[in-house]
Amino acid sequence: MDKKVSVKVCLGTTCFVMGSANLQELIELVPKKYGDRVDVSGVPCLGLCSIDWEFSKAPYVKVDDEVVKEATVEKVLAKIEEKLK
């Protein structure tokens, strides 16, 4: 049975300003690469930035239940690969 991975790119204001604007390309890129094995979407604020000074670790992306901090396209793709193994 194929595993299915869920990717949620936080598009809350903090994540957006700190770099998730640039992660929007994942929303196009991932389905092309993985088809329906990976479900990717932009989501409203995940609430991770509001704790203390955690804005500095934004942007956040959730791959299944795991949080990717200071996410980049490369980091998220690596995490997806790890999950699909």
Place this chain on the structure above:
Amino acid sequence: MAMNTPRQTSHLKREILVRLIKAYLSDNFEENTRLIPYAMRPKGSEVPYRCCIHKERAILRDRTVAGLGMSIEEADDSVLLSTLAHKATDRDKPESNPLTVLTSACKGCVPSRIYVTDLCQGCVARPCVNTCKFGAISIQNGKSVIDADKCKSCGMCVQVCPYQAITKIIVPCENACPVEAIQKDEEGYAKIDFEKCISCGKCVAACPFGAVHEKSQIIDVLKNIKAGKKVIAMLAPAIMGQLPCSAKQLKNAIMKLGFFDVYEVAQGADITTKTEAAEFEERLENGAEFMTTSCCAGYNELVDKHIPEMKPFRSDTKTPLYYTSEIVKREHPDAITVFFSPCNAKRKEAMKNPNVDFVLNYEEVGAWFVALGIQVAECAESEFKAQASAEARNYAVTGGVAKAVQKLLPEHLPTYPVVINGLDKQSIRDLKKYAKNGVCDIGNLIEVMACPGGCLGGNGTVNAYKPALKQLTKYVNESEPLEVNG
């Protein structure tokens, strides 16, 4: 590389801005500013980029100096950030040159030159030796060697090598600068010649070490709001593609920052369109061969400093910011006006216009929302008091200005719009040619944008180009079209 791609250097700069804003709004601005480098690299933390934690902190300290709106070159290393923070709140006007270079972050890249790599096979054909017009290449120990004294960096050998073994080493800031205003000095560090600089901000985006900074005016704006002044925001059209919310939500969010009111600069763009269309028609009737637009601040600086012979061909019509700020100051003579800009060049335009008090770019505006924890997507909608046309709101996209002007021109007038989509060495050569000959062979209404993609590609933007364009276009399509003969 894609246009205006955010990178790790942007993350650092934005983090410092957020921390500065939080410090300003705290009960001890000066001390909390002094602590920024230590808060970002506390004792024992990992050292992500530099040789040791001390250098990391020293560089973060210098980045904070730029955040305070000061020249890093002029700030003495021995002066505490708390002292500088105090000084920042004392000034009435921003410092004159909008850019500053952080030499401690500048790598002092190897000088730009043509370089033969290990891939050289020492082949028999030797096209590099044969093609070099300057006799700079010889074979030593079976490999090509370039004589630096003879090499003119023409790049012919790079093109002809069958192994692609010869490469051009570039210095990113020098390579990005369209007017050779940034160069390595004797010590190898980048230095800006402000006599030549057109403030386009391409070096800011190009440096992989994030060594070139804009001097922020965020403290000046915060100070005026804290003092209870009537501070009014004027939004360049490009901002409508920048944050994940609607235009009306954005207005609401900006009001929450403490602004008294928010105007769209597109309102002034409608005046620019009408004035420029009338001017173009008149110029053509008087026999002019072509006219260029005049709303891009980077282009205006370019003409003033490097292509004075273009002045007779550049439209005399004022920029959308000019007309908008005039309206705001007429309606509110006591207002402090802040232009929300996609680029660095507008800082320079603002300094020359008494109706524009301060400029913030979208990184700074975004950092402000982050500092206050404002979720723009959850804000209510606030109406703008004045409306603007779809064409005016589309000024932010390359080709948008020419398209708007063309719409108002009579059909019988032979109008051929041309778009210069980004200033670089080639497009500047073309412009010089048009100015010198008094003729442009590919059109007569020339729109010039310093940044590829137009204002949406500006160095101070937050959103990536494609989604920004999509969001802005949606807003444009929801707007009323410009009325012809209106």
